[in-house]
Amino acid sequence: MRTYSLEILEKYRRIPTTTISDALDRLNIIGVITGLKPIIDDVKIVGPAFTIKEIHRKTNTSEFRVTEALNQAEPGSIMVFDVGGYTEASTWGGLASLSAKIKGIEGVVVNGAVRDINEIRKIKFPVFARAITPITGKSRIATVSINTQIEINNVRISPGDLIVGDGNGIVVIPYEKVLEVLKIAMEIEEKEEKVRILVMSGKPIIEAERELGTKI
Structure with a gap:
């Protein structure tokens, strides 16, 4: 599994996905x-992707390989399941x-x-999903591949790409772009903090933008 230094992970942990999305935009990377x-509130996850491709079809339980x-x-990884957006049965639950x-x-x-979801919330385990349903995926969902490249909403995710998630959603940073995206995101955060300080001092936000030569 591709790994990242604790320093990189902690820096990303302090940056919201909104800022990372802006950094990806500057590099023309589709990553949101x-x-x-x-499922739980006040959540933040940062880690390398471990990918699972699944499809909806009538199947036997042995093909449901969660x-x-x-x-x-591996510990520290983020499991990313692509079920093609199928929401009529679940692929993940409380015991998992x-x-x-x-x-x-x-x-x-x-x-x-x-x-x-009550079990998930009780143990405060970070889970992001498109929908909630009581229906099991056994006999309805089959695992096609484990830890291979997948694609969700035109976002390609390779094993080891960096995943960051918070209350705003999920972003994917390609492994080879992690440092470049981090640098841009930190610059954006620095400028926005300067704008925030000026606004809190009573300056209209449009004037703060002009003074700092930025656009929020």
Whole structure:
């Protein structure tokens, strides 16, 4: 698994996904997965992607390989499930969340549905999903591949790409662009903090923008 230094992870942990999205825009990188919401409040996840591709089809339970994927995922990683946006059955639930938390998985992102949200909230495990349903994915969802490149909403995600998630959503930073995106994001944060200070001092925001030569 591709890894990142603690310094890089902590710097990204302090930057909101909104700022990272702006940095990605400057580099013309498509990296925001829209429509995924956190199950718990005040959540922040940062870590390398461990990807799982799934499809909806009538199948037997042996093809529903969530526990196999969980067994392969390494502590600190973020499990990213692409179920093609299928939300009529869940691919993740409470027991999987408990096991993932004990193992040290950073969080889970599901382009599909999850269930057992009360259990997930009780243990405060970070899960992002497109929908919630009580219906199991067993016999309805099949795992196609584990830890290969996937694509969600035109965002390509390779194993080891950096995933950052918070209350605003999920962003994906390609492995080879992590340092460049971080540099730009930190510059944006610095400028916005200067604007914030001027606004708090009573200056109209449009004047603060002009003074600092920036646009919020």
